[in-house]
Amino acid sequence: MLDLFVVIWIILFLSFLTIIIYGFPAILSAGPIPAHKKGIGKALELAKIKPGEKFYDLGCGDGRVLVKAVKKYDCYGVGYELVFPYYLLAKARAKLYGKSDKIDMKCKNFFKADLQNADVIFCFLTPRLMQKIGKLLKETEIKKGARLVSYGFSIKDMEPVEKIKHSKENWNIYLYKI
Ligand SMILES: C[S@@+](CC[C@H](N)C(=O)[O-])C[C@H]1O[C@@H](n2cnc3c(N)ncnc32)[C@H](O)[C@@H]1O
Incomplete structure (x- = not known):
């Protein structure tokens, strides 16, 4: 019971630290859903x-x-996550499934990511972040032929090569080719 208490306090402290370092807006802009x-x-x-491609x-x-x-x-997987407790959960999940050696997890702002080696980029963010x-994508060097999959939100001035509906509530998934 005491251990659980300590863990909860550590998580709260790390969340607080993340907010101090990165600020609320970055975290609230795309919640943990x-x-x-x-x-x-x-x-x-x-x-x-x-097989062998790099999935971000x-x-x-x-x-x-x-x-x-x-x-x-x-x-191979590369993950960027700003919120430290989620980053820890992601690391734990990779370990649990025995995939730690194939996943590079970074507790870092993805706007500072090096995307040069990405074959596939996955995003589940917000309309504002997708813009x-x-x-x-226009300002960074990215492999020709790389794909971006956006779960839920489109990029306004880019035409998707494919769009599929994935729920009755009209949620779409968009595929872009770079
Ligand atoms: C809607 S969740 C999606 C999580 C996961 N991709 C999924 O589909 O299950 C969005 C995540 O993006 C993270 N995030 C938002 N802005 C970020 C940034 N600039 N750098 C890194 N992570 C960020 C949030 O902390 C949140 O965990």
């Missing part, structure tokens, strides 16, 4: 990941998408 299980499957199918999750949360991609498609990602 994880992608839906069925939706993850559809998004990964859409990306047509090949920008804002990987608890790492569920990353771990599923690595398990199912035998790719910023669109800008980032």
Whole structure:
């Protein structure tokens, strides 16, 4: 019981530290809502990941998408997560499934990510952040032929090569080619 208390306090302290370092807006701009299980499957199918490719999750949360991609498609995963407790959860998940050696987890702002080696980029963010990602794609060096899958939100000035509906509530998943 005491141990649980200590763990909760450590998590609260780390969250507080994250807020101090990165500020509230960055964290609130895309909350911790994880992608839906069925939706993850559809998004990964859409990306047509090949074995050995590099799959990036920008804002990987608890790492569920990353771990599923690595398990199912035998790719390498790279995850960026700003909130330290989620980053720890993602690391723990990778370890639990024996995929730590194939997943590189970074507790870092994805706007500072090096995307040069990415074959597939996955995002589940907000409409506002997706516009910023669109800008980032234009300003950053990214492999020709790389794919970006956005769960839920489109990039306004980019035309998706494919768009699928993944729920009755009209949630879409968008595929972009770079
Ligand atoms: C909606 S959740 C999606 C989590 C995961 N990708 C999934 O689909 O289950 C968005 C995540 O992005 C993280 N995030 C938001 N802005 C970020 C940034 N600039 N750098 C790194 N992570 C960020 C949030 O902390 C949150 O965990």
